[in-house]
Amino acid sequence: MRFLFLLTAALLIGCGSNGGPDPELAGLRVYHHSADGAPTSLDPAQSATAYANLVVINAYDTLYSYKYLARPYELKPNLAAAMPEISDDGLVYTVQLKPGTRFIDDPAFPDGKGREVVASDVVYSILRHFDPTVRPQGAWLWQGRVAGLEEWKAAGSDYDRPPDGLRAVDRYTLDIRLEAPYPQLLYTLAMGYSAVVPREAVDYYGREFGLRPVGSGPFRVTSYDTARIVLEPNRNWRWRPVDLAEEGYDPDTQAFTGIAAIDGQTPPFVDRLMISFITDSAARWNSFTKGNEIQYAGVPVELVDRVLASKNPVRLAPKYEARYQVVSDIEAGFVYSAFNMADEDFGYHPDPEQQARNRVLRCAMIRGFDWRRRNDSFYFDLGVVFPGVIPPVVPEFDPDLSLDSVTRDVAGAKRMLAEAGWTADNLPTMTYGSVGGVRSRQFYEQFRAWMMEIGYPREKIVLKQFATFGDLNKQWRESRLPLISAGWGLDYPDAENTLQLFYGPNGAPGSNSSNYNNPEYDVLYEQAAVLLPSPERTRIYRRMNQMLIDDCVAVTGLSRTRIAVWHREVLMYPSANIVGGFFLPFVALAGDNGILERAEPARLTLN
Amino acid sequence: MSTVAEELPAAGADDAGSASLWSKGLYKFRRDRTGMWSLAVVLAYVVIAAGVWLGFWATGWADLAGGKWEPVSAQHWFGTNIIGQDIFDRAIYSTKTSFEVGLVVAVLATVIGAVLGAVAGFFSGSWLDEVILWLMGVLDSIPFLLFVAAIAYTLQGNPYSMHIAMIVTFWITAGRLVRGEVIKLKEMEYVEAGHALGLPEFTIIFRHILPNTSHILLVQATITFVAAIKSEVILSFLGLGVKDGMSWGLMISESSQEVLAGFFNNFLAASALLFGLVMAFNLFSDALQDALDPRTVSES
Numbered sequence: 001m002r003f004l005f006l007l008t009a010a011l012l013i014g015c016g017s018n019g020g021p022d023p024e025l026a027g028l029r030v031y032h033h034s035a036d037g038a039p040t041s042l043d044p045a046q047s048a049t050a051y052a053n054l055v056v057i058n059a060y061d062t063l064y065s066y067k068y069l070a071r072p073y074e075l076k077p078n079l080a081a082a083m084p085e086i087s088d089d090g091l092v093y094t095v096q097l098k099p100g101t102r103f104i105d106d107p108a109f110p111d112g113k114g115r116e117v118v119a120s121d122v123v124y125s126i127l128r129h130f131d132p133t134v135r136p137q138g139a140w141l142w143q144g145r146v147a148g149l150e151e152w153k154a155a156g157s158d159y160d161r162p163p164d165g166l167r168a169v170d171r172y173t174l175d176i177r178l179e180a181p182y183p184q185l186l187y188t189l190a191m192g193y194s195a196v197v198p199r200e201a202v203d204y205y206g207r208e209f210g211l212r213p214v215g216s217g218p219f220r221v222t223s224y225d226t227a228r229i230v231l232e233p234n235r236n237w238r239w240r241p242v243d244l245a246e247e248g249y250d251p252d253t254q255a256f257t258g259i260a261a262i263d264g265q266t267p268p269f270v271d272r273l274m275i276s277f278i279t280d281s282a283a284r285w286n287s288f289t290k291g292n293e294i295q296y297a298g299v300p301v302e303l304v305d306r307v308l309a310s311k312n313p314v315r316l317a318p319k320y321e322a323r324y325q326v327v328s329d330i331e332a333g334f335v336y337s338a339f340n341m342a343d344e345d346f347g348y349h350p351d352p353e354q355q356a357r358n359r360v361l362r363c364a365m366i367r368g369f370d371w372r373r374r375n376d377s378f379y380f381d382l383g384v385v386f387p388g389v390i391p392p393v394v395p396e397f398d399p400d401l402s403l404d405s406v407t408r409d410v411a412g413a414k415r416m417l418a419e420a421g422w423t424a425d426n427l428p429t430m431t432y433g434s435v436g437g438v439r440s441r442q443f444y445e446q447f448r449a450w451m452m453e454i455g456y457p458r459e460k461i462v463l464k465q466f467a468t469f470g471d472l473n474k475q476w477r478e479s480r481l482p483l484i485s486a487g488w489g490l491d492y493p494d495a496e497n498t499l500q501l502f503y504g505p506n507g508a509p510g511s512n513s514s515n516y517n518n519p520e521y522d523v524l525y526e527q528a529a530v531l532l533p534s535p536e537r538t539r540i541y542r543r544m545n546q547m548l549i550d551d552c553v554a555v556t557g558l559s560r561t562r563i564a565v566w567h568r569e570v571l572m573y574p575s576a577n578i579v580g581g582f583f584l585p586f587v588a589l590a591g592d593n594g595i596l597e598r599a600e601p602a603r604l605t606l607n
Numbered sequence: 608m609s610t611v612a613e614e615l616p617a618a619g620a621d622d623a624g625s626a627s628l629w630s631k632g633l634y635k636f637r638r639d640r641t642g643m644w645s646l647a648v649v650l651a652y653v654v655i656a657a658g659v660w661l662g663f664w665a666t667g668w669a670d671l672a673g674g675k676w677e678p679v680s681a682q683h684w685f686g687t688n689i690i691g692q693d694i695f696d697r698a699i700y701s702t703k704t705s706f707e708v709g710l711v712v713a714v715l716a717t718v719i720g721a722v723l724g725a726v727a728g729f730f731s732g733s734w735l736d737e738v739i740l741w742l743m744g745v746l747d748s749i750p751f752l753l754f755v756a757a758i759a760y761t762l763q764g765n766p767y768s769m770h771i772a773m774i775v776t777f778w779i780t781a782g783r784l785v786r787g788e789v790i791k792l793k794e795m796e797y798v799e800a801g802h803a804l805g806l807p808e809f810t811i812i813f814r815h816i817l818p819n820t821s822h823i824l825l826v827q828a829t830i831t832f833v834a835a836i837k838s839e840v841i842l843s844f845l846g847l848g849v850k851d852g853m854s855w856g857l858m859i860s861e862s863s864q865e866v867l868a869g870f871f872n873n874f875l876a877a878s879a880l881l882f883g884l885v886m887a888f889n890l891f892s893d894a895l896q897d898a899l900d901p902r903t904v905s906e907s
Contacts, residue, residue, distance in 0.1 A: 282864045302689070302868035377675055377690050436846035438861050446690045449671040458669055463851045467760060 028271040031570060031587045034284055034294040038226050038277035040470035041210030044195035045128045045136040048473070050489050053192040054581035055229055055275065060195030060215030061117065063095055063174075064186055066582045069259075070248025073332075073493050073578050075186055079117065079196065079216070081172075083186075090181035090530075095189075097122070097172040102236055106214045108204035114236075117196055117216045119168035124159055125196045126166060131157040138193030140500065140510045141491075145182045145529075159199070181530040187492030191579055218585040219273055228276045233268035241266045242586060257325060258571045262588050269571075269588035279437060288565070295567040296574060304380045307565075311382055314563055325570075328563045330384060332577040333489035334391045334498070336556035337369075337447075338514035342507075343482040345428035347515070360420035361427070362552035367413035368454035369447070369555045371406045377446065378439070382561035388545035389498045391559045393577075395533070396495040396541045405549045406556075413454040422455075429460045433481040435469050443485065477509040484513045487560075490578060494533075495541045499525060502548055516553050628822060632898040642894025648887035652702055659703035667693060668700035668853055676870050686872040688861060697853050698876040704854045705836045705884065712773045712835035717828040719774065720781025725817045727782065728789025729808065739786075743779045751776055751838075752845070759847050769848045773835050781827045788820045822899040829892035833885055840881055855881045 039052035047056045057065070065078035077083060081096040103114035126146075129136040130153040142149055148163025155161075162168075165177040178185070188194055201214035213221045218239075219231035233239075244263040251260070262269065276293075278284040281300035288297035299307050309317045314328035339362050341347030346362060349355040371385040384392050387405045391397060417427075432447065434440040441463075448461040464481070466472040476484045490497050504522045506512035524544050531537040548554065564574050571588040636642050659665045670692065677687040685694035727739040746754075755772040762768040792798065793816060801811040842848030843856025855877035862874035 280864075282867050285867065300864065300867065302864050302870075306868065373671075373691075438864055441857070442690055442861070445669065445692070446671070449669055449690070449692070452669065453671075465846075465850055 025272065029269065029589050030272045030274060031270045031584075031589060032294045033273065033275045033296045033584070033587075034287065035275055035277050036279055036281065036284065036298065037469060038279075040468065042213045042221070042224065043134075043210035044125065044192050044197055045134050045138060046210060047192035047195070048137040049469070050576070050580055051277070053579045054584075055221070055231075056192035056195050056213075057190075057579055057581050058217050058219045058231065058273075058584050059213040059221050060192070060197065060217045061101065062190050062192070062195050063097075063122065064190040066190060066578060068247040068583055068586050069244065069250065069254055069573055071250070071253075074248060075190055076246075078190070079122075080189075090183075091178045093176040093178070093185060094169075095119075095122075095174040095176070097174065098238065099172055101216050101238060103198050103201075103214060103216045104220045104234055104236070106201060108198065108201035108214055114214075114216070115198070115200075117198075118171045119174040120162075121196050121198060122174050122194075123162050123166050123168050124199050126194060127152065127157070127159060127162060128197070128202075129193065131159075133157075137509075138191070140506045141188040141191070141193060143510075144505065145178055145180070145185070147177045147179050181532075183530075183532050184492055184494055184496055187494065187497075191491050218268070226277065228274060231273040231275075232271065233273075235268075239267050247586075254573050257327075257573050258590060259573055259586075259588075261571055261590070262586060265588075267585055267588075269586070273584060273587070281439070295570050297565055299380075299563045299565060301378055301380060304563075308563075311380060314382075314561075316565070320565070323568060324565045325568055326563060326565045327573065328382075328561055329575075329577070330393055331489065331560045331562050332391070332393045332493060333487060334386075334389070334557035334559045335485075335487040336389065336554050336558075337483055337485040338501075338516075338554035338556070339552075340476075340479055340482050340484060340514055341517065341553065342479045342515035346430075346482050348517070357420045357422070359552055360416050361422055364413040364416040364420075364422070364454060365451060365456075366405060366552050366555050367409045367416070368450045370408040370450055371558055372408065374446065375558060377442075379558065379560050380563070382563075383558045384561075385558050387556075388549050389501065389554065389556055390495045390541060390545045391490075391498065391557065393490070393559060394493055394495045394498075396538045398542050398545070401542075401545075408450075410453055417455055424455060424457045424460075427456055427460055428482075429462055430456070430482055431462050431464050432483060433464050433466065433472050433475055433485070435472050436465055436467065440465075447485075476513045479508045479513070479515060486513075489576075489580070492578065495545075496529065499528075499541060499544050502544075502553060514553055516548070516551070518547060518551065521547050628899065632822070636894055636898035639894045639898065641890055642898070645887040645890035645894060648883060649891050652884050652887070653706070655699060656703045656706040659700050665696045665700040665703075668696040670696075672696070676865075676868075679872070685876040686870075688873055689865065694858070694872050694876050697858060698855070698880050700853050701855045701858065701877065702880065702884070704849060704852055705839060705881075708770065708773075708839040709832040709836045711770055712777060713828045713832040715770075716774045716777035716831050716835075717781050717824050720778035720783075720827070721785050721817060721820065721824055722813075723778065724782035724785030725789050725812050725820070728786035729793055729812045729816065731786070731790050736786075739782070743782060746775060747779055752842075752847075755842055755847050766850050769839065769842050773838055777831050777834060781824065781831065784823050784827055785817075785820050788823055789816055792816050792819055826892060826896045826899060829888060829895060833888045833892065836881075836888075837885060840877075 035051050035054060037049070037051045039049060039055055041047070042052060042055055042059065044056050044060055047053050061079040063078060063080040064075045067074045067076050079097055079101060081098045085094040086092070097117065097119055101117040103109070103117060105112050105114045109115055126142060128134045129139040129142065130149050144150070147165030149165060152163040167175045169175050176185070196216065198214055202209050205212045211224060218234055218237045220234045221229060222232050223230045241264050242262045244260065276287070278287060281298065282302070284294070284297050285300050285303060287293040304311070307317060307320055309315045314326060316324060316326050339346045346358055349358055375381055375383045375385060385406050386392055386397070387401050387403055430451070432444050434444050444463050448458065451461050452458055466475065475481050476486070488498060488501065500506055501511055502514060502516040502521065503512055503525045504517040507515045507517065521544055524540050528537050528540040562576055564576065566572065566574065569590050571590055572583055572586065574583050671690060672693040673683055673687040673691045675687070675689055675691055677683055677691070679686050683693050683695065685698060688694055723739050727736045730736050754776060755769060758772040759768040762771070798811060798816060801815055839848050839854060840856035840859065843854040844860045846860070848854060848856055858873045858877035862871065862877070865873055
């Protein structure tokens, strides 16, 4: 009997503790963020995903960063003391580093004390992308651009003998010499890939370095697993008072958040930053609405009609409006499915006749895809469907481009297949790679149903599931699947960032997972790559875009409208676009648990 | 069973009892109204599954037959899901999946359990018995879901990873039951007669002893069948089960997001059909167990 009593008491206590605040966090100012996926590595050289970038740019320093509130996005110096000096021919960039920045204390350093970040650390961090032993993923950013990198790699990747194109002139001065003008270079220096790592830590932790970040960023990682990462402010970072005007504050569109309260105040405004990785949107929403768990989430597609009072403009229903803030914007990126052109069943083929038939097959499949319905099913019907790979968010977007490639035409697709001699018997099997989970499966089933409608036998659209997105991504990178169904978030606001996805030399395992290899396209890409934004460059971009459409390389595309909600006591203006996560150092908490007592509730109203 | 009687008159008493066991069991089962009703329900499910298998109905389970979340209508009896698939078709199609999994797992697990259990029982106390018991103990000690996850991961996308995991796990119960029964049976006179006639040991085990455990195996197979169906649903719900097909578990998994939006059709359809089958099979299994229980049969 006593045992039963104790058991019951233990269960009740257990239940109670689930709903109450964590005593360990008592008195701390905690912001609990969430993401819909987990990073597989926090090594900047492997930070290919948005999930990794979210953390990497907060645990590490980058030379440049994005202004917190400026839209369109604008760069600002971060670890760099100022914007770079650029030579007249645009080939040499000289960057001065801020002195006095230190890596966090870590056993990797002598006596465990973090040392100062110097220019040679930047050199080392970028060179890692050209060291095959690192298994890097960001080489495409600088390959063929920065002088001498290829030769350095070919010569054995000796870090003690850096290439001429990437040189630490002195302790705080970095010279980058380009082979040709590269207008996007500065954007790459704000990405997680270029985050500055100390060589001691890489050597000390070896393969575990991806789990043990040692950076000089605004936060330091205190724990990390597949469910959650916990960070604490790096008190030795270059915190300085917030100048909202300098950060691009626009009262007309951003005052409703209450962030004006942080103007002139010095961050960090939180003692702990927790990021939970919750893949399931329903679980994420439940955690968000519970009140004492995550404070930031997206709106699950199933709940849009309940949560929103209106979709355009996005406004919360009264029940939620009292408790949460909301912001929506078109993503800087898009979702698409690209064919693996190295797959002889769908892409290039030694026999020109078969290659032509494969093109017809791809075009027919593209015509069978129903973007309108995909938008309705999974993107609140708020996404923007567009042809090609230049999304609406970049200035090179062409609103007058024909919508034929994104307009469903089942009869036309069937006719194309019949004319090219494709029948149910000779159509190749399409292996559809996917991660587990309800949504991924629904994507697959919807795709399969559409293909069945144009004549594809059901048994020839085969699902192959992978345990994690990392596993699936690896398959894409190794060209093992015929179709790459992915989302691409722009690394920087320039269409070049999406067009490079199809640039031949970037072929797998590079960013061109589709292995599209069109010499004419590549020539145009190289021509445009050295041009500053101009009508001429836009014309080239659009021509390349049309080539992709004509060659039926990808089922594309749709830019999603992101709807982010967060608790009202959190003062922030979040953004998941571009590298994402650069708003986190500015997050503040209002109310009893926050330092910003002067952020009266009256100021926290919707505009 | 008749083969036993022809070849081994010495086992006649037992054969007569065995024949009597089946006929009396059948008689008793037919008088069990709950058992008969549950059998009728199970047979109805069998017909549904067979119809799906033969392509008579639910052929459009993968088609986009309607719009997003259409309500119940004459065209869509259980409405449609988020991508417009007919929920009724998918629920009916899932019956076939359940029977496929249930039958494959029940038959193979029972056969493996019978063979290994009989061998262990016949050679009880020997090293062979020790090895089989050790194997049972080891497999029993691994948490089922972890075991399935490990096998699924190891087999990387193999559509039968779930079946393999269940078979490897479920044969143990049958094995233990058969082992115990064989230990009892091997002391009986007809077995001694078999030894005296010089029959090989494995002939004695598989032709003369094992058939006399068939009533246990039949009941155990029905229990395994139900367990396999339930496990399939749970595993599919967790993403470890059916990969390329449809299952009630997948439907319930799908519904976990839809119920937030107040859309319960997927959940209700899958749960109702699952409940009906599992309940009916459980009752059928209970009735069968009662009917074939030698103690109650002899009383009757």
